[in-house]
Amino acid sequence: MTRTRCVLLDLDGTLIDTAPDLVFAANQSRRETGLPELPLPDLRPLVSRGSHGLMRVAFERLHRGSEEYEQRRLRLLEIYRENLTSLSRLFPGMAEVLGTLGERGVDWGVVTNKPAWLTRPLMDALDIRPRPACIVSGDSAVRSKPDPAPLLLACEQTGHPPEANIFVGDSARDVQAGHAAGMITLAAAYGYIEPGDHVAQWHADAVIDHPAALLDHIEA
Numbered sequence: 001m002t003r004t005r006c007v008l009l010d011l012d013g014t015l016i017d018t019a020p021d022l023v024f025a026a027n028q029s030r031r032e033t034g035l036p037e038l039p040l041p042d043l044r045p046l047v048s049r050g051s052h053g054l055m056r057v058a059f060e061r062l063h064r065g066s067e068e069y070e071q072r073r074l075r076l077l078e079i080y081r082e083n084l085t086s087l088s089r090l091f092p093g094m095a096e097v098l099g100t101l102g103e104r105g106v107d108w109g110v111v112t113n114k115p116a117w118l119t120r121p122l123m124d125a126l127d128i129r130p131r132p133a134c135i136v137s138g139d140s141a142v143r144s145k146p147d148p149a150p151l152l153l154a155c156e157q158t159g160h161p162p163e164a165n166i167f168v169g170d171s172a173r174d175v176q177a178g179h180a181a182g183m184i185t186l187a188a189a190y191g192y193i194e195p196g197d198h199v200a201q202w203h204a205d206a207v208i209d210h211p212a213a214l215l216d217h218i219e220a
Helices: 019-032 040-058 067-082 094-104 116-126 149-158 172-180 211-217
Strands: 006-009 107-111 134-136 165-169 184-188 206-208
Touching: 006 149, 019 040, 019 067, 040 067, 067 116, 094 107, 094 211, 107 149, 116 134, 134 149, 149 165, 149 172, 165 172, 165 211, 172 184, 184 211, 206 211
Parallel strands: 006 107, 006 165, 107 134, 165 184, 184 206
Antiparallel strands: none
């Protein structure tokens, strides 16, 4: 087996628990239209699907593509941008994992569908150490996940071939993208899993229940 040179991580629901700030933005947007707040557990599983996923529940009466829908979605993102790191933190144990990777000489990076205008400020504000070898956002490559293009771009930026990478994500599209890129792919079951979505059916190479478990899959 090729030695693991780099661990690539999805951002929302895998590296960082961003749900509290995104749910706050959704609820603040609801309050502005006279709607009551929704509980965090109702919206949390949808965070991996981005603003459209949140809109599906927060404003279920609005038709996607309508002018009102888009106005409300952009307002939600505006509120979120103003509160990017109020409550968002690394998942418990992730800081220790990244530190261990650094000690082992293994790079790490981010590959997310989150747009760069949100990804970069979030990563800069959290100032995670050791620093990532790459940050690939949803608009960095010609196509976003589940297409393998973002993962292959990450390989170009880090200089590590796909077979020397492990990719970790909390959605079926992450597993699909990882396999298409030729990487060992782990499913993060601790992330934002929607009700009725069975992680075992994604056919990842392995499922991890907490960040520290990914260290068991690093080939020395």
